[in-house]
Amino acid sequence: MLIKAAIVIIGNEILSGRTLDINTQYIAKKLSEIGIKLVETRIIADDHDSIISSILDLKHKYDYIFTTGGIGPTHDDITAKAVADAFNIPLERNEEAYNIIKAFYDSKGEALNSGRIKMSFLPKGSTLINNPISWAPGFIIKNVFVMAGVPHIMRAMLDHVIPKLQHNLPIMDRSIDIMVGESLVAEDFANLQNKYPEIEMGSYPFEKNGKHGTTLALRSIDLIKLEQSYLELMSLVKQYK
Amino acid sequence: MLIKAAIVIIGNEILSGRTLDINTQYIAKKLSEIGIKLVETRIIADDHDSIISSILDLKHKYDYIFTTGGIGPTHDDITAKAVADAFNIPLERNEEAYNIIKAFYDSKGEALNSGRIKMSFLPKGSTLINNPISWAPGFIIKNVFVMAGVPHIMRAMLDHVIPKLQHNLPIMDRSIDIMVGESLVAEDFANLQNKYPEIEMGSYPFEKNGKHGTTLALRSIDLIKLEQSYLELMSLVKQYK
Numbered sequence: 001m002l003i004k005a006a007i008v009i010i011g012n013e014i015l016s017g018r019t020l021d022i023n024t025q026y027i028a029k030k031l032s033e034i035g036i037k038l039v040e041t042r043i044i045a046d047d048h049d050s051i052i053s054s055i056l057d058l059k060h061k062y063d064y065i066f067t068t069g070g071i072g073p074t075h076d077d078i079t080a081k082a083v084a085d086a087f088n089i090p091l092e093r094n095e096e097a098y099n100i101i102k103a104f105y106d107s108k109g110e111a112l113n114s115g116r117i118k119m120s121f122l123p124k125g126s127t128l129i130n131n132p133i134s135w136a137p138g139f140i141i142k143n144v145f146v147m148a149g150v151p152h153i154m155r156a157m158l159d160h161v162i163p164k165l166q167h168n169l170p171i172m173d174r175s176i177d178i179m180v181g182e183s184l185v186a187e188d189f190a191n192l193q194n195k196y197p198e199i200e201m202g203s204y205p206f207e208k209n210g211k212h213g214t215t216l217a218l219r220s221i222d223l224i225k226l227e228q229s230y231l232e233l234m235s236l237v238k239q240y241k
Numbered sequence: 242m243l244i245k246a247a248i249v250i251i252g253n254e255i256l257s258g259r260t261l262d263i264n265t266q267y268i269a270k271k272l273s274e275i276g277i278k279l280v281e282t283r284i285i286a287d288d289h290d291s292i293i294s295s296i297l298d299l300k301h302k303y304d305y306i307f308t309t310g311g312i313g314p315t316h317d318d319i320t321a322k323a324v325a326d327a328f329n330i331p332l333e334r335n336e337e338a339y340n341i342i343k344a345f346y347d348s349k350g351e352a353l354n355s356g357r358i359k360m361s362f363l364p365k366g367s368t369l370i371n372n373p374i375s376w377a378p379g380f381i382i383k384n385v386f387v388m389a390g391v392p393h394i395m396r397a398m399l400d401h402v403i404p405k406l407q408h409n410l411p412i413m414d415r416s417i418d419i420m421v422g423e424s425l426v427a428e429d430f431a432n433l434q435n436k437y438p439e440i441e442m443g444s445y446p447f448e449k450n451g452k453h454g455t456t457l458a459l460r461s462i463d464l465i466k467l468e469q470s471y472l473e474l475m476s477l478v479k480q481y482k
Contacts (some may be wrong), residue, residue: 009357010441012441012443012460013443013445013458014265014282015269015279015280015281015282015427016269016273016279016412016414016441017265017266017267017269017270017272017273017279017447018414018458019266019445020261020263020266021262021265021266022261024255024258024262024284025255025258025260025261025262026258027258028255028256028258029258032257032258038256038258039255039256039285039286039291040256040283040284040286040291041256041282041283041284042281042282042283042284043254043265043281043282043283043284044280044281045280046443050280050281072423072424072444072446073423073424073427074423074430074431074443074444075427075430075431075434075442075446076422076426076434076442076443077444078294078402090379113424113425113428114427114428115423115424115425115427115428115431116424118427119424126309133448138452139348142308148447153446158350164290171257173257173259182313182314182315183313183314183315183354183356183357183360184354185290185315186315186316186354186355186356186357186359187354187355187356189315190315190316190356191315193317199315200253200257201251201317202254202287202315202317203315203317203318204254204259204260205313205375205391207393217254217259219257224390228386232382
């Protein structure tokens with residue numbers, strides 16, 4: 001059985017074009033390594049209703065939902081409250097989170113303030129996700145994994161999350177670059193796809209040094225079929241290499 | 242009235258982590274310039290049902306839907322068929338598109354084949370979107386703008402699309418970088434947000450040369466309120482500059 005996941009990127013800064021989302025690609029690669037298929041990503045605003053409706057829509061469709069963004073100390077950080085509301089669970093001060101955050105500011109000789117304390121308010125029953133960078137933790141509630149939006153903090157949190165996930169055989173890939181346009185090989189490639197329905201086959205045009213080429217990419221959890229189809233593909237396109 | 246839009250990025254290569262989506266950011270910036278608010282992006286697979294359900298879900302919510310990807314010659318290019326099915330409109334050979342594609346391959350001295358001809362099959366009643374790079378056009382059907390996934394082709398198509406869209410005052414932004422963590426200014430910043438509800442205010446931590454800082458960003462279509470709130474923000478944070 002394929003394990004399926006979705007990502008919800010929460011952040012006005014992505015939708016305004018101010019910031020490029022690089023979290024989807026990183027999470028996608030890490031999930032592939034442990035055999036979890038990323039089925040969709042939604043990029044939504046820091047908006048209470050948008051977060052709730054995304055969580056409600058996705059939580060039954062997929063084994064895991066990963067969110068990034070909106071768990072900091074400022075007024076636009078509303079992810080914890082919205083996720084709590086999506087599950088109809090109260091938001092309450094998590095003592096473990098509070099102690100971590102307090103220890104962090106104690107160590108810097110700084111006092112807590114309302115923004116810092118806010119980061120300890122999580123949906124009741126949450127499990128914490130360690131944050132070795134800036135301490136304020138992410139959290140897991142039901143099948144939703146709530147992480148920071150800042151990429152290096154998200155990555156550290158994901159490292160902590162990966163061992164908690166159900167693992168499967170890694171999703172492997174093979175690819176071949178040919179120096180002709182994709183329309184020349186489209187028919188042969190379609191025939192190969194029909195022969196190997198369990199392999200995800202994609203064709204991606206590129207340009208290198210002013211010349212057009214195509215990457216033909218194969219992807220599957222089934223390593224034997226992957227290698228078989230890869231061998232056949234190599235022989236199909238050898239005149240274009 | 243705010244004009245609202247959504248993007249649907251169609252591509253297994255984004256969800257596998259093979260390719261970074263840079264189309265969302267580019268489209269977002271171009272839409273901001275003409276006062277259209279990007280409300281969400283969905284990244285979905287080259288999958289017939291996923292495309293249909295995204296279009297059905299989004300077409301009534303937003304003024305414009307922009308899709309990228311899946312309009313090439315290969316078997317995994319299924320966007321035109323899925324969009325046609327979403328609107329319950331037949332897919333048929335578009336003579337204008339056919340002639341453009343035929344002229345392109347004629348000019349290279351190459352024959353048409355099934356993959357190349359496939360690119361001329363569009364939902365009945367579509368308007369073409371010019372493709373000055375590789376000629377095979379995108380198309381507009383109802384409020385859905387279907388563009389290529391390859392970034393430089395998508396950008397050329399978007400240039401052709403922008404004049405066809407309803408324009409509004411540009412969405413402008415102002416921002417200030419301060420060299421303290423965001424939790425120190427969270428309370429003042431929240432008060433400013435409450436005072437100016439029409440300004441979208443976001444706080445984004447960064448690290449530069451080993452030091453932590455925060456970008457405080459303001460965004461609005463209302464230039465006067467934007468400048469007023471920006472002046473107040475500058476005076477609020479002047480001790481942290």
